[in-house]
Amino acid sequence: MVLSVEITIREVQGEEDYPGIVEVHCSDVERWYKYVDGRKIEARYKELTPFERWLNGGPWMDLETIHLHFDILKSSKGKAFIAIANNEKVVGEAEIVFSEEPEPYGRYCFLEVLVVHRDYRRRGIGTKLVKHCLEYARSHGYKLFDTIPEDERSKNLYIKLGFKRMFYLYKMRKTCEKGVASLYFKRIPAGEHPKDKLLISGHWYSSVYIWQNILRAQDYNKFKGFNFKEPLFFEIIRNEEVMGLLSFQAHFLNPKLSISYIWVKPRYLVRKLLTEIARCIAYKALELGFNEVFVEVDEVNAPAFLSAKYKRIGKVEYLRKFYEC
Missing domain, CATH: 3.40.630 (Aminopeptidase)
Structure with a gap:
């Protein structure tokens, strides 16, 4: 595990960033699985089809499907940002989408994705990514910032940054x-x-x-x-x-x-x-x-x-x- 790193945040620039983003998302998977005759069995990453990889965590788990994902994100007026360690390695990613809907949502920015590489957690990288997204949204005139936490760890991060439960x-x-x-x-x-x-x-x-x-x-x-x-x-x-x-x-x-x-x-x-x-x-x-x-x-x-x-x-x-x- 790296003891100290310098983190910079920037917008995803294109296909050259995709392999690093895939690696970050894949690091979140401890064991890979596939389904055979309705049974869930353990497998190796290389044995899995793009769909089977998708089942383990979504379109970010495969270099083929992530291209389509970012195309959909772009068509949804979304933005993606990555955290880079020591100016070379992608160690985190966040995605946001701007939306305007009837109340109770209104005009707001939604944090769709937040993930940090397993080996770089507990270093404040997730917090830096969220703060960067908040500042980006605020600079574009958005006063409301929404998200749905995936687990208690991410929920605690959001609460510390001032998020409150709107509803279940x-x-x-x-x-x-x-x-x-x-x-x-x-x-x-x-x-x-x-x-x-x-x-x-x-x-x-x-x-x-x-x-x-x-x-x-x-x-x-x-x-x-x-x-x-x-x-x-x-x-x-x-x-x-x-x-x-x-x-x-x-x-x-x-x-x-x-x-x-x-x-x-x-x-x-x-x-x-x-x-x-x-x-x-x-x-x-x-x-x-x-x-x-x-x-x-x-x-x-x-x-x-x-x-x-x-x-x-x-x-x-x-x-x-x-x-x-």
Whole structure:
């Protein structure tokens, strides 16, 4: 382990930085695994396909997939920064995306990624990366800075920097069932990001970044092992008026499980109407061939889904830092 290092932070400049970023992310994996006939078994990195590497930590785990990831980040108006030790080795990375959404989010900067090489932790590198991102956002006129901590270690870092919990996001599932839908779901082609609507399910990243990842998911299929299904988009219509937009996306390991992203116009954020939407989504999912629906909603809207018989299976904290420009 290096005893002392000089750390500099700069923006990712291009492909020449990608190998170092991959190494940083891979350092976070103690053991590599792959699935064989539904069983999870230990494997060596070189034995894994790009998809199997992706399963161990996302698109940063492979030099092929990271190119597409950064292309998606760029199309989401995102920025990436790296920490460099002694002007030569990449030892950390952070990614942010700027977004403007209906309340309660507003105009804000979201920290999507924060990772430090295993051998360089507890040296304040993560703190330096976050502070750099904060200053970058502030210099561009952003007063709100959001993130979701991956673990207690990162949560403690954010708390020390002044972040506070905004709310919990609840992971919820429901078994699909037959029923008479009171809402009409109109199939539509993928269009532009619905920035006038609030993303009420799936807000584990910023809305615009989620949208781009849904649209571009099948681009990963050019890499060995990937087989992402086409996402299905629907307008949610009640009494001939469009209430929102819905996307069904088959889970990459369980195609019978739908990951459901829901955007709703703010004026329809009423518990009774949200319960109606939640219930009808399960009906529609069954019609499309799914057995279960997964959503992730904040604690304000979670009661509406509980009323529709969704079950809570976990939760994460959504943090926010406010500062004057």
